[in-house]
């Protein structure tokens with residue numbers, strides 16, 4: 001049988017449509033892979049015991065002649081930030097351990113309705129706060145390229161699952177880079193859609209004005225296909241856009257046509273490629289720029305002065321919103337309840353629960369956010385940060401008057417060793433230098449692999465950004481660039497990922513399902 005775990009979602013989908021392969025076979029192949037390698041990778045917090053039954057029902061519906069969605073029968077991993085009926089949803093926190101939501105997030109409901117098969121829930125930094133997945137209350141995820149390295153964060157589980165061929169697709173969430181930065185350091189593709197284009201209903205909120213759900217995959221087309229499934233207006237999300245979106249898959253396919261980069265105006269953002277970036281990242285970025293130039297794109301260097309303050313503004317706005325969103329974990333309505341010895345008042349139970357249930361990064365941000373919102377400091381901190389946010393938005397709109405798309409490295413470094421930055425919050429926050437501006441402005445960003453850094457042989461990523469609502473542009477130019485890279489290298493980047501074959505041989509297939 002074909003090697004099912006190494007197929008792209010698009011290729012697997014066409015084998016499912018032609019009934020060359022069944023969804024049960026595809027799902028079983030991925031569950032076997034999870035059983036084989038996830039002891040080492042730890043991408044999953046929970047494997048879906050009902051996956052094969054779901055796959056079987058899709059096969060039966062197809063056999064009965066029902067018209068199914070393009071990705072029907074394809075397995076998918078789901079970040080644990082999303083609520084799922086029948087599966088625990090912890091957002092990587094002890095405070096929600098064992099909590100099974102009574103409803104599906106809209107993105108999950110759409111994925112199920114399109115016939116995709118949820119394989120399980122993926123690991124993440126607690127409440128999506130972090131850039132390495134080390135802040136998960138359930139232990140870190142390991143980068144499949146080098147198990148001693150971080151897989152990025154907060155969505156390291158989704159990225160590692162896709163990079164380790166445990167799933168062809170995953171759902172992630174991106175508040176400041178949690179889809180794109182893990183994509184960069186695991187050699188996968190990740191997209192933060194335009195704010196409001198994918199419903200946030202049922203996504204456990206971090207910072208509501210920044211959070212966005214998006215796709216994770218190994219190819220640009222696969223992300224486009226998944227984005228097509230999850231996009232669209234949702235009356236349950238008051239910030240959901242009412243736009244009619246074009247087909248993102250068609251946009252990606254258009255990028256594969258010859259000459260699709262001819263005359264495209266590409267801006268390199270000076271502030272997002274400066275000092276402090278790893279030499280190997282800068283070298284691969286220079287290669288990418290050379291490829292774009294050779295393909296007929298017009299490259300200009302542009303400047304966005306406000307970006308210098310973007311991280312500082314983000315780390316006031318995010319904690320402010322998070323401190324408010326996390327107030328609902330009060331020991332009464334959700335998950336954990338810790339009663340102090342000898343009993344206590346409601347306030348004492350609440351304090352004991354939050355003391356035990358939240359990890360150090362979450363506490364740090366709640367304290368910071370509460371302080372930034374306090375009456376005496378509100379204008380000085382939160383107010384100033386919101387002004388910076390406006391400046392970032394203005395910089396972007398000025399630049400998009402000049403260029404079609406902006407580019408930068410997706411992350412300043414390759415995957416760093418597990419443990420290296422865990423005690424240094426500021427060093428951890430700098431990983432999102434390149435991704436945060438897009439969240440502050442609500443615009444879409446796509447990260448795709450741009451090669452391996454010379455010094456450590458680890459993946460690097462390039463980020464493409466477009467104006468709000470122009471997600472299709474990212475898929476067209478992203479697919480074109482991906483094709484350029486692959487024809488230059490003669491292979492896909494992910495095909496160079498270590499196979500993790502030692503553990504694979506000792507796989508205990510039964511027991512998972």
Ligand code: GLN
Pocket residue numbers: 128129130131153154173174175176177178179206318432
């Ligand atoms: N690493 C960033 C943070 O810690 C981004 C988080 C995210 O996008 N969820 O806030």
